[in-house]
Amino acid sequence: MTSPSNIADGCAAPDQSAPIPASVDLQKETVITGVVSNAEGEAVGGAYVRLLDSTGEFTAEVVTSPEGVFRFFAAPGTWTLRALSRHGNGDLAVDATRGVNEVGLSVSS
Amino acid sequence: MSRDTALVSADWAEKNLDTQGVVFVEVDEDTTAYDGGHIPGAVKIDWKTDLQDPVRRDFVNQEQFSKLLSAKGIANDDTVILYGGNNNWFAAYAYWYFKLYGHGDVKLLDGGRKKWELDARPYSKDVPNRPATQYQASAPDLSIRAFRDEVVQAIGVKNLVDVRSPDEFAGRLLAPAHLPQEQSQRGGHIPTAISVPWSKAANEDGTFKSDEELAKIYGEAGLDGSKDTIAYCRIGERSSHTWFVLKELLGQQNVKNYDGSWTEYGSLIGVPIALGDEPGKA
Numbered sequence A: 001m002t003s004p005s006n007i008a009d010g011c012a013a014p015d016q017s018a019p020i021p022a023s024v025d026l027q028k029e030t031v032i033t034g035v036v037s038n039a040e041g042e043a044v045g046g047a048y049v050r051l052l053d054s055t056g057e058f059t060a061e062v063v064t065s066p067e068g069v070f071r072f073f074a075a076p077g078t079w080t081l082r083a084l085s086r087h088g089n090g091d092l093a094v095d096a097t098r099g100v101n102e103v104g105l106s107v108s109s
Numbered sequence B: 001m002s003r004d005t006a007l008v009s010a011d012w013a014e015k016n017l018d019t020q021g022v023v024f025v026e027v028d029e030d031t032t033a034y035d036g037g038h039i040p041g042a043v044k045i046d047w048k049t050d051l052q053d054p055v056r057r058d059f060v061n062q063e064q065f066s067k068l069l070s071a072k073g074i075a076n077d078d079t080v081i082l083y084g085g086n087n088n089w090f091a092a093y094a095y096w097y098f099k100l101y102g103h104g105d106v107k108l109l110d111g112g113r114k115k116w117e118l119d120a121r122p123y124s125k126d127v128p129n130r131p132a133t134q135y136q137a138s139a140p141d142l143s144i145r146a147f148r149d150e151v152v153q154a155i156g157v158k159n160l161v162d163v164r165s166p167d168e169f170a171g172r173l174l175a176p177a178h179l180p181q182e183q184s185q186r187g188g189h190i191p192t193a194i195s196v197p198w199s200k201a202a203n204e205d206g207t208f209k210s211d212e213e214l215a216k217i218y219g220e221a222g223l224d225g226s227k228d229t230i231a232y233c234r235i236g237e238r239s240s241h242t243w244f245v246l247k248e249l250l251g252q253q254n255v256k257n258y259d260g261s262w263t264e265y266g267s268l269i270g271v272p273i274a275l276g277d278e279p280g281k282a
Helices: B010-015 B032-036 B062-071 B086-100 B112-118 B148-154 B166-170 B211-221 B238-249 B261-265
Strands: A030-037 A048-052 A058-063 A069-074 A077-085 A088-096 A099-106 B022-028 B043-046 B079-083 B105-109 B159-162 B229-232 B255-257
Touching (some): A030 A088, A048 A069, A048 B112, A077 B112, B022 B032, B022 B086, B086 B238, B148 B261
Parallel strands (some): A030 A099, B022 B079, B229 B255
Antiparallel strands (some): A030 A069
């Protein structure tokens, strides 16, 4: 099977703004996705979004697309999203369930 | 080696962008980041197309490395400052290559692209024009590279450090959480390996923790300072990050990176595998 073109076969994060690949089964996957925005409500591209597990342990990190979009393939449960950017930082707790969990994450200094 | 000789800060980097004999090199898997803006004057190295052999499953040999660095305009006596995304994973991997091929003066930019971005430091889209050099790589220093047979023999004998995430270590995942689950044939870890995820060594801005914090982390995880050490991950880049910490920051002797890592080990016929969160028995 070939990999979808927007997924790297190394360890870099796939293109965050690309559509979810057709091969991803949303009946099984727990996708946490959203947009990072600043205090003025503008999307923040180039922000670092970290996925922390329920104990606060680092799990994964991606860089937002120019439109501020990020996405993780996680598992059902409680997670913390933490965004770091040149406009400041922000945190958000997420109770994720199977399927697509869409959230907004704001940063401020 | 020590922190003073192996690392530079973002402040130092910004003050030395135009210093003669200092070459900044961005190393990444996804080089679109470089194309969209990089540290002014930096050249780019693509983790895959520049550093991997296009045919054999191995990285570039001595001759290929010499040719690459010559074409990039890097000389044997240049001070090379490596940085990249992904918390410097690929930059650390390249650092290990530069050491393997005997480059004299190579350092990592502490925090890599992330720290540079969070500090709101300047980028450039200009690609520097560096005249080609006649770079001569040394024969590979295999004292820092582990191969599979040595890894199997190290079970229960040397320190094996698995730097993947806890779920990959236990065999619940085959790859990091933001990637599709593919690659090796089996999940799990090498028996007797201790689990110290690479991320333990880094602050959230991508910089390395202090030597005191680092020594405590590996000590508490059960790393025996009197034994030789082999670090591994999935494809050898996250373990380069940990190799850098143990060898270059903490100054441990005899630390090797197993670049075959779990992608190779988890596909070998007949080798022992441990499942679950405990190291397991030899």
